[in-house]
Amino acid sequence: MNQTSNPVRRTRAFFTVYFKEVRENLRDRRTIMTALITGPLLAPLLFVMMLNIGLNRELDKAEKPLKVPVIGQQYAPHLFEALRAGGIVAGPPIANPEEAVRNQDADVVVRVTPDYPKSWRKGEPVQVEVIFDSSQRDASTAVERVSGLVDAYGHQQGAMRLVARGLSPSTAWPVNVARRDQATAQARGVLIFGLLPYFFVITMFMGGMYLAIDLTAGERERQSLEPLFANPVARWRIFAGKLAAICTFSAVSLLISLIAFSVVGHFLPIEKLGMELELGVRFCLTVLVMALPLIVLLAALQSMVAAFAKSYREAQTYLSLLMLVPALPSVLLMALPVKPQEWMYAVPLLSQHLGVMRVLRGDGVTMHQMLFCLGGSALAALVAVLVTAQLYRSERLAISS
């Protein structure tokens, strides 16, 4: 009987656990689907579809002829001539414009009253009604276009009247607003891409989630954890192997997602809006490096939650709730746009969010910020790993009933 196991070989226990978990999970269709296909690819696809639809709609409305129902066209032929030159096609009048706008039958309706020609001839101010519903965000482009054209027509006519009276048009408008937008083309793109960091975190989370459940709650439920712990391997080594497997799936998920985003980024019509996005190799590498400690942190947290749960289903429920936590920084920063402070780069999740946004803007991350980001997240990951390893030592962990 063999009584001497080579102690050197026991250090291989970590790799034995790691490769077994990876191999076993590569055979699981659901894990593969979530970690390698739907998780990492769904977000980029959704993103592109949303953006494309949104952008194309905006572009369409800005360039294409816009059909607007008009009431009282016969009273102001010159006005509508000017609108037509601006791409507004006058549609047939409708009976109840207020209701049509509220029901979204029309984005905007223009109404001119019958006393328009009389007032116009007398040189009195006339009214052109633009009827719309500001709670319909979809309509705002159309509303702005119509009001802009009406305004411009008014200015033009006013200027002509002044000239006819021998005055300079500038007497009527002594102050002009000169708008100077300092946003770079890249920075404008960021407005739309504010959700990107959250997508990345969700991808990492989804990539490791099924493994984290399977390797603790699942293994206990299937009653294989007790025999596993009867082997002459310290529990922390087993945990380390499992944790590494979770991290691998999570990292591969993120990598696939990043690659998908950079490929797909080329097909976005963002340059039409005067925006620019940096989604190249440098972007992918920076995001990946910043995400590394976060991957460990998430994997440890997931294992911790799964170890607490009494069953596979319970673990699934808890983890779905935990998934909402990474959304907080992204949502908070979108709701309250605060100026990023240096200390924020030391907060896990928040730092990755800020970092991704900086790289997207083309500003790049400074060495200092990167160190803060890696250090802060690594510290949090270490604490989470140690707590979970401690949890693994509990007698109760292995026992399913």
Add this chain to the structure above:
Amino acid sequence: MIEVKNLHKAFGTVKAADGVSFIARDGEITGLLGPNGAGKTTTLRMLYTLMKPDQGQVLVDGIDAAVDPLAVRRQLGVLPDARGLYKRLTARENIDYFGRLHGLDEAQLKARREALIQTLDMTDIGDRRTEGFSQGQRVKTAIARALIHDPRNVILDEPTNGLDVMATRALRQFMRHLKDEGRCVLFSSHIMQEVAALCDRIVVIAHGRVVADETPEALRAQTGETNLEDAFVKIIGSEEGLAA
């Protein structure tokens, strides 16, 4: 050899083990007999260091489980009450996993694994994924992976649970085979027939205490009953939780 001295373990107010002591010797089959809930599984779990006793000592081949649990686990082959397999791995892969965790090198592992597959008569299922295995096939695989490192001491918790007659007979045969190889075999059961048919020594547990520790013959003599079943009932004090 497994020595158990005065083990205590309580879960809240329930005393699962309340001063359990016995010795399981090499080259013998020792049966841990007791009704359901007597504390057999808890006692065995303390032997293979899954649980720490509140009080008392476990020695396996002279190694104290409290001092060096890893060394104790190396001396033990364990078929626990929970015997889940990895269903996405084949029977061979399941066995190999535990062999590698025991630190066997690939040549040792292969030789030992194939020998066990032969002995346990599982050549036809070796390369099948364990999902959909019958209860008997599952137990065989679990035993093979528990014995992959050729342990001197073998602990089996209710090994025949859920097996049909043929599988039970084969398993008993295998346990005798282990004994003939000079190993220390310790198994728990609540089935008297089984214990009577196999054991060199019977340790009867009830309410977390050892109430008898004798050879089957001595048990009969002690109780004055010629029938073992009557002897057990007399020792335990009730028929509750026992099966013939």
